[in-house]
Amino acid sequence: MSEPNATAHEQRALKYSVWGNLSLGVLGIVFAALCHSDAVLLDGVFSLINFGVALLSLKVARMVMRPTDDRYPFGYAYYEPILNLGKGLIIATVCLLGLYSSAGALFHGGREIAAGIAFFYAISASGIGLFITLTLRAFAKKCHSPIVDVDAKNWLLDTVLSGIIAVALLGVYLLENSRFRDWAPYADPVAVMVLCLIFMPVPIRIIRENWAQVLGQNVDAKLLKDAREAMANYLADKSCESHQVRAIRAGRFVYLHVFLIVAKDATWPSSVEEQDACRRAICEQLKPTYPYLVIDVMFTHDKVWADQDLLS
Structure with a gap:
């Protein structure tokens, strides 16, 4: 694929990601307010953060294709790993904050949530996220863009996050309608903690790879x-x-x-x-x-x- 076509595909993919993240972010915040679930809130906040980063990605994707000049005699290429490094740090921070918040909730008797409303959000978010993940992966292969590739990984993370939240919320619903209902308030914070621990290796890998590129190491x-x-x-x-x-x-x-x-x-x-x-x-x-x-x-x-x- 020629560079102009690749750039056009990249811009299209990033715009697609921007609007998808904004939509799911707003949806997650609204549903979190309705059902009082930190797991849903984490998912929504994650999408809103990705929305902000995706806006930066659009700018950086244009910048790295600029011709060299006196100020940047070797081009703008290093802005790309710097941006991806920032993405990894943001994801890691969200995971740590979610872990901290959920640990606090566990020590204070758990959290009562409206499991039915939260479950509807999680199922919807999983379906939308899966569709966008597959679409971005196809774009990343077409235009050979690390920015789109990292975006696709972020969407995969968010999709799996929504899917596991759906399973956890189904478990909350079943607990609330069983003789173990007293344990139901602990399900939401436990689900958030497990998710954060499972996905922490993803941002760590992104940080490690892109930090090495910023330092000029050959990691390939x-x-x-x-x-x-x-x-x-x-x-x-x-x-x-x-x-x-x-x-x-x-x-x-x-x-x-x-x-x-x-x-x-x-x-x-x-x-x-x-x-x-x-x-x-x-x-x-x-x-x-x-x-x-x-x-x-x-x-x-x-x-x-x-x-x-x-x-x-």
């Missing part, structure tokens, strides 16, 4: 392996003494830095055209897997240029 072993294989395949019949490959990812963008050490009496490359042909061949091999590829290929006789670092 496959990327480096693919880049080295592409170079080795191209150089199989070339007179190249050695080569070094460095690769990092910043959001959707992949930066590939290649040094080729050639002997002074080497017959290849004999011209700038042959150097450009090398760059073109590497791009063509890697672009299908890494569509947002930025590549630098440097030719040198002296290995010291390939070995240098910032402290050299």
Whole structure:
């Protein structure tokens, strides 16, 4: 898919996510007020927070596609992992607050809720969330957008959250109509605590991956392996003494830095055209897997240029 088409699909997906989060957020707050359930409130707040983040995602998605300038000579790509890092921190914070609130409720006799109203909300939210999750996943595959991919993960989290809330609320209803009715007030806070503990690994993984990208670490072993294989395949019949490959990812963008050490009496490359042909061949091999590829290929006789670092 061409970059303009990919960008259009990405913007469409993010707008879809914005309105979906706003709708479910408002719905969750209204139903939480009606049924007095912290589990429903958590679900609604989660959607409203995602609504705010989705608005930021729209801006960042446009920003990272801007051309380089004097202020940002290497582009705006690092805004993407910064945004995703923020998303992970927000999700983790919501989970911790939900855990704290529910623990407090348990120590104060639980919480009486209108289980029937809350159950209707949870079932409706699960169905809507599942539909939007599948739609965003399809968009993410089409446009290769990490922002949309993280949004799809957020929606999956919210959908499963709503589904488990529905099961918990069904349990509350059954408890209220059984000889164990005295335990019913504890079901809502226990459900929130279990949900928070189950889903905490999701934001932790998002935080870890995107923090590493912000620091400039290569967290994608496959990327480096693919880049080295592409170079080795191209150089199989070339007179190249050695080569070094460095690769990092910043959001959707992949930066590939290649040094080729050639002997002074080497017959290849004999011209700038042959150097450009090398760059073109590497791009063509890697672009299908890494569509947002930025590549630098440097030719040198002296290995010291390939070995240098910032402290050299």
